[in-house]
Every structure is written in structure tokens, then in C-alpha cells.
Amino acid sequence: MGEVDTSKKVADRYLKREVLGEGTYGVVYKAIDTQTGQTVAIKKIRVGKQKEGVNVTALREIKLLKELKDPNIIELTDAFPHKGNLHLVFEFMETDLEAVIRNHNIVLSPADIKSYIQMTLKGLAFCHKKWVLHRDMKPNNLLIGPNGQLKLADFGLARVFGSPDRRFTHQVFARWYRAPELLFGTKQYGPGVDVWAAACIFAELLLRQPFLQGTSDIDQLGKIFAAFGTPTPSQWPDMVYLPDYVEYQYAPPSALRKKFSMASDDAFDLLSKMFTYDPKARISVQQALEHRYFTSAPLPTDPDKLPRPAPKRESVNSKASDFNPNEAPTVLSPPRKSRRVMPERGSFEGNASQVDKVDDHIGDIRLAAGESTSRNEPAPMSVDFSIFGAKPPNRPTINSADRTHLKRKLELDFQQPE
Amino acid sequence: MASNFWTSSHYEQLLEQEEVDVVLPLDKEKGITLEDFKLIKMHMANYISKLAQQVKVRQRVVATAVTYMRRVYTRKTMSEYDPRLVAPTCLYLASKAEESTVQAKLLVFYIRKLYSDEKYRYEIKDILEMEMKILEALNYYLVIYHPYRSLSQLLQDAGLNEINMTQQTWGIVNDTYKMDLALVHPPHLIALACIYIASVLRDKDTTAWFEELRVDMNVVKNISMEILDFYENHKMHSEERFNAALSKLPARA
Numbered sequence: 001m002g003e004v005d006t007s008k009k010v011a012d013r014y015l016k017r018e019v020l021g022e023g024t025y026g027v028v029y030k031a032i033d034t035q036t037g038q039t040v041a042i043k044k045i046r047v048g049k050q051k052e053g054v055n056v057t058a059l060r061e062i063k064l065l066k067e068l069k070d071p072n073i074i075e076l077t078d079a080f081p082h083k084g085n086l087h088l089v090f091e092f093m094e095t096d097l098e099a100v101i102r103n104h105n106i107v108l109s110p111a112d113i114k115s116y117i118q119m120t121l122k123g124l125a126f127c128h129k130k131w132v133l134h135r136d137m138k139p140n141n142l143l144i145g146p147n148g149q150l151k152l153a154d155f156g157l158a159r160v161f162g163s164p165d166r167r168f169t170h171q172v173f174a175r176w177y178r179a180p181e182l183l184f185g186t187k188q189y190g191p192g193v194d195v196w197a198a199a200c201i202f203a204e205l206l207l208r209q210p211f212l213q214g215t216s217d218i219d220q221l222g223k224i225f226a227a228f229g230t231p232t233p234s235q236w237p238d239m240v241y242l243p244d245y246v247e248y249q250y251a252p253p254s255a256l257r258k259k260f261s262m263a264s265d266d267a268f269d270l271l272s273k274m275f276t277y278d279p280k281a282r283i284s285v286q287q288a289l290e291h292r293y294f295t296s297a298p299l300p301t302d303p304d305k306l307p308r309p310a311p312k313r314e315s316v317n318s319k320a321s322d323f324n325p326n327e328a329p330t331v332l333s334p335p336r337k338s339r340r341v342m343p344e345r346g347s348f349e350g351n352a353s354q355v356d357k358v359d360d361h362i363g364d365i366r367l368a369a370g371e372s373t374s375r376n377e378p379a380p381m382s383v384d385f386s387i388f389g390a391k392p393p394n395r396p397t398i399n400s401a402d403r404t405h406l407k408r409k410l411e412l413d414f415q416q417p418e
Numbered sequence: 419m420a421s422n423f424w425t426s427s428h429y430e431q432l433l434e435q436e437e438v439d440v441v442l443p444l445d446k447e448k449g450i451t452l453e454d455f456k457l458i459k460m461h462m463a464n465y466i467s468k469l470a471q472q473v474k475v476r477q478r479v480v481a482t483a484v485t486y487m488r489r490v491y492t493r494k495t496m497s498e499y500d501p502r503l504v505a506p507t508c509l510y511l512a513s514k515a516e517e518s519t520v521q522a523k524l525l526v527f528y529i530r531k532l533y534s535d536e537k538y539r540y541e542i543k544d545i546l547e548m549e550m551k552i553l554e555a556l557n558y559y560l561v562i563y564h565p566y567r568s569l570s571q572l573l574q575d576a577g578l579n580e581i582n583m584t585q586q587t588w589g590i591v592n593d594t595y596k597m598d599l600a601l602v603h604p605p606h607l608i609a610l611a612c613i614y615i616a617s618v619l620r621d622k623d624t625t626a627w628f629e630e631l632r633v634d635m636n637v638v639k640n641i642s643m644e645i646l647d648f649y650e651n652h653k654m655h656s657e658e659r660f661n662a663a664l665s666k667l668p669a670r671a
Binding site: 047051052053054056059060062063064066067076079080081084086129130131 | 425510515517519521522523545546549550551553554559561
């Protein structure tokens with residue numbers, strides 16, 4: 001309420017610019033809000049073709065984002081139907097944390113890392129305060145705005161928690177960010193799963209590459225145990241009762257302090273507390289924010305002074321073919337990252353037909369690269385509202401089998417008593 | 419969103435009774451009175467409830483759907499938004515929002531089973547089209563709090579959590595959705611009013627317990643009176659009067 005009359009609000013309020021990428025339930029494009037002059041990202045949710053109306057994942061995201069207003073959470077500024085499709089308007093975000101981590105031209109100082117992880121935890125703390133689990137924390141869901149503000153995005157998997165006996169599916173999170181209790185198939189979990197994922201992101205900021213890169217769920221646990229040692233019953237008493245618990249051969253903890261030699265003692269202490277095996281003993285997000293790491297020197301960098309990928313003016317200009325990384329004039333970063341579609345900051349002299357061409361071209365790149373998320377496959381649940389469509393191929397997301405499982409679980413939910 | 423009602427959109431969207439009891443001009447032109455308006459909403463709440471029993475969803479989904487429907491009619495007319503389509507669509511949308519998705523084709527199947535009347539007959543595409551309109555009318559606010567959660571906590575706290583008392587109170591809470599209470603009052607006050615009525619009916623002395631609560635007892639009593647008035651007037655809400663009210667609305671385009 002108290003908002004502008006929505007009946008007259010049509011697409012002509014927003015001046016459509018280039019396509020930024022394609023999520024699982026629709027195209028994301030850049031636009032100018034003619035009422036405010038601001039740049040926005042518009043996510044078009046295709047409804048017409050679907051037999052089940054507005055996509056449940058999209059609806060979940062709308063529902064939660066309308067309630068979650070915080071500087072470190074992506075803002076849903078508007079929503080409107082147009083030509084039978086639902087359009088969601090978000091504040092425009094320039095890049096994401098994955099692009100920052102992967103860009104080896106960027107040097108992240110300890111203060112920069114502190115700033116990025118602090119903003120991540122602040123956004124998460126707000127969700128948890130509102131009893132919302134994000135369940136899909138990973139660097140490319142952490143978007144970075146023009147002023148350096150980091151914001152949590154992609155609430156398509158998020159759930160309200162708080163009913164003590166509520167059972168959830170464990171098929172959430174991209175595998176590398178999945179907590180051990182999820183990998184052991186727990187159905188009753190809490191905010192600790194987001195803390196584990198945040199710890200993986202923290203480690204990734206320090207190492208500049210994903211920390212625990214399992215190739216399967218079993219291998220993921222193996223990687224975790226190899227790093228921290230196989231958990232003993234005294235470390236994690238409830239472990240043996242988890243549904244998919246299997247005994248692993250004992251592995252001693254690795255020389256972790258050495259692996260994280262770049263981290264200060266405070267940073268390493270916080271990291272270890274976030275990587276606690278027993279979810280009941282794991283540090284909460286609020287406690288993590290109160291850890292002395294955030295008050296000891298160096299203090300977190302001001303967001304607007306944080307290093308970010310340079311805007312690539314040349315890469316997405318008038319010619320659609322510039323989207324092709326093989327032809328792009330300056331590819332400074334490693335090939336995997338360059339497959340992401342980077343928007344330029346300046347003006348785009350395009351028109352509708354060019355936009356269409358650009359859109360098709362993204363499809364070409366994807367098909368050519370044989371990416372598993374291409375159009376002929378069932379779309380993964382993990383929707384990427386990163387404004388950059390194409391994902392690097394070998395970062396695991398929730399696959400179609402997981403998705404079926406997830407759907408089944410969600411349908412079963414109503415049988416649970418209130 | 420279990421915890422904080424006071425920072426929720428639901429709290430921000432609460433209305434005054436006078437704002438809810440407004441028949442919009444277009445409906446007024448068709449001869450819809452305030453009584454008709456309330457009667458139609460009550461019957462549509464029943465419709466949602468009946469349909470929900472067929473497709474087997476939790477009471478919570480029904481409660482959310484009815485609240486959506488009532489919110490829609492604070493902003494849109496019945497002449498333009500046919501209640502016979504709005505009601506099932508609200509159930510459809512609520513089932514998604516409450517994570518218990520019901521397929522549109524299942525709803526369409528049971529609508530046919532429940533009503534032979536042509537005027538109730540809507541197809542999947544009608545529901546999907548209306549879904550979008552309802553989302554817009556709701557301004558995309560979908561999270562609704564209900565008295566059920568606080569109910570069990572409060573009953574336990576009052577030491578009234580035996581089965582009969584719980585069932586009676588629960589039933590009264592269900593009946594509050596036949597009124598517009600959820601648009602006007604916070605859910606925990608509605609829960610308290612229901613406990614108050616049930617405790618009076620069952621001769622339980624709860625005076626001391628209520629006095630210890632830091633709530634405005636006048637509001638609780640006012641809500642209770644409204645509920646009791648509703649029960650009293652319920653006899654007059656005949657099917658004929660409802661059909662007469664509904665027939666004032668234009669036939670579907």
C-alpha cells in the first residue's frame with residue numbers, strides 16, 4: 001500500500017535495454033526506469049507457456065523478497081504483468097562475488113575479504129532473524145551493486161523455518177556449499193546450513209578458488225573429511241543417527257592452518273567455528289558477526305572502495321558478436337570466467353531487433369559449449385538471478401534428479417501438521 | 419515467516435473496519451448492498467473451504483486463500499472480478515504460496531463436481547489468467563499470519579490445552595474466516611478472542627490469566643462480540659439470499 005497505482009504501470013515505464021542473461025524461468029534484461037532514471041534489472045517470468053501459471057520458484061522469491069528489505073538483500077522494486085508474462089524489477093547489480101573471486105587481476109586485501117564476508121553475513125543474519133533459510137548460498141548468488149554493496153539474491157530455494165518438526169529436503173545448495181548434515185540426508189535442519197555455506201564462501205575468498213570441490217555427494221563428504229578429519233562421535237554426537245549416514249575410513253585433519261596461512265589468527269578462528277561439524281555447536285550468523293575478527297585490525301574496507309572487475313566497455317558494444325568470448329578483444333581473465341556475459345556500464349545504442357540477436361547469440365554460445373543447463377534439458381531448480389546468464393560449466397548446481405526429489409518433498413509438505 | 423508479525427507486510431496492511439466495509443461504486447450500481455457484499459464473501463469462503471477438502475490441503479492454505487480473496491475485494495469490484503473465479507484462484511495461489519501446490523486441472527475437476535451450475539464453470543486458462551490479476555491486486559504481498567500458531571501456545575500457557583477446549587477454539591478460529599476479522603486484527607488477538615469465547619462456553623475461569631496478559635482486553639472483547647454477533651445472525655444467511663445477492667452481478671463476459 002502507499003505505492004503507485006499499478007494499473008497504469010506497463011512496460012513503457014521501463015526502457016528496455018540489452019539482455020543480461022537467462023535464468024531458468026525467464027530472460028533477465030537491463031532497463032532504465034523512466035520515472036527515476038535508474039538502471040534496473042527486469043526478470044521476465046514466462047507464464048503463457050506453462051500449464052501451472054506463475055512458476056512456484058518465482059512465486060517463492062516474490063513472496064520472500066516482499067518481506068525482506070535490508071541493505072544486504074537484493075531489492076525487488078516492482079512487479080507487473082505485461083503481455084501475459086510476469087515481470088520482476090530488481091535494482092541493477094553490476095557483478096557478483098564469483099566474478100570478483102575468479103578475476104585474478106583483482107587483489108583482495110585482508111580488509112577487502114573482511115568487508116565482503118561481513119556483508120554476506122549481515123544479509124544472512126537478516127534472513128535468519130526473519131526465519132528464512134536461504135539454502136542456496138554461493139558466490140554467484142551474492143551480487144555486487146554499483147556502490148560495492150554486496151546483496152544476497154536468488155531466493156528461489158529459500159524456505160521459512162521455525163516449526164520445530166518441519167521436514168525439509170536435503171537436496172539444496174550447490175554441492176560444494178552443502179553442509180555435512182545435508183550430505184548425510186538430514187531432513188530437519190536449521191540456519192546452520194547457511195553458515196556452513198558462508199564458511200565455504202569465506203574460504204573461497206581467502207583461497208581464490210572453491211575450497212571443497214567434490215565431484216559427487218560421497219566425494220564431497222570425502223573432501224570435507226580430508227580437510228577437517230573424520231568427525232568423531234564426541235565432536236558430533238547425532239551424526240550416526242542421520243538417514244544417509246555411512247561410516248567413512250578415518251582420516252586425520254589436514255594441515256589446515258598451513259593451507260590458510262594467508263589468514264590472520266582471528267580470521268582462521270572464525271572460519272573454524274563456522275566449519276564446526278555439529279550443527280548444534282556451529283556458530284550462528286549473529287555470533288559470527290560479533291566475532292572479534294570484525295573489530296580487530298584491519299577494519300573492513302568501505303564497500304565503495306572495494307576492488308571490482310573493471311567495466312568491460314569493449315566487450316558488449318553494438319555488435320552482438322562481441323558476446324563471443326573467442327572474438328572479444330581483451331580477455332584478461334581465465335577462459336572459464338570469460339564465458340560469463342558481462343554488461344557494459346555505458347549506454348547501449350541498441351534497438352529491439354539487436355536485443356533479440358543478442359539473446360539468440362547467448363543461446364548459441366551455450367549450445368556450442370554443450371553446457372548442461374542448455375535449453376533442451378529440464379531446468380535446474382537453482383535459478384541464477386545473477387544478472388549474468390551463463391555459468392561456468394563445472395560449478396555444480398542442483399541437477400534435474402535433485403529437482404524431482406525436491407519437488408516431491410515440497411508436495412509432501414502439506415501432510416505435515418501445522 | 420514464523421517470528422515477527424510486527425515487521426511483516428501483513429501488519430502494515432491491516433485496515434480499519436470502515437475501510438473493509440466499502441462496496442465499490444461499480445458494485446453499488448449493480449445494487450449490491452453491504453449485506454450482499456458480506457454474504458457473498460462468506461459464501462466464497464465456504465466455497466474455498468469445500469474445494470480445499472476435495473483437493474486435501476491444510477487448513478492453513480484455506481485461511482490464506484480466504485484472506486487473499488477478502489483483500490482482493492477491498493480493492494477490486496465483484497462485477498469485474500467474478501467471485502466464482504476469484505475464490506478457486508485464491509485457493510490455487512495460496513496452495514503455491516504455502517508450499518502445498520495443487521494442480522489447476524485438479525481444481526477445475528472438483529469445481530465441476532461440486533457445482534453443476536454453468537456460472538461456476540471455469541477452465542484452467544481462466545484460473546491462470548486470474549492468478550496474475552490477483553497477484554497484482556494483492557500488490558504481490560503473499561505472506562499471511564494466522565491465529566493457529568499462537569493458539570496452541572496460548573492454550574498451553576492458559577492450561578486449557580485439553581482436547582475439547584482445543585477443538586472448540588480451533589473451530590471458532592476457522593469460523594472467523596467467514597468474517598473480515600483477519601483484515602482488521604492481528605492474528606494473536608483473534609486467537610485470544612476465540613479462547614475467550616470457548617472458555618465462556620465451557621465454563622472455564624480465565625479471568626486471572628487474561629488479566630496477566632499485556633493485551634488490550636477491550637479489543638479482545640470487541641472481537642469476541644463480533645464473532646458472537648456473527649453466530650447469531652448466521653441463521654439469516656440463507657442460500658436464497660446469497661443467490662439473490664450473487665444474481666445482481668453481471669454474467670461473465
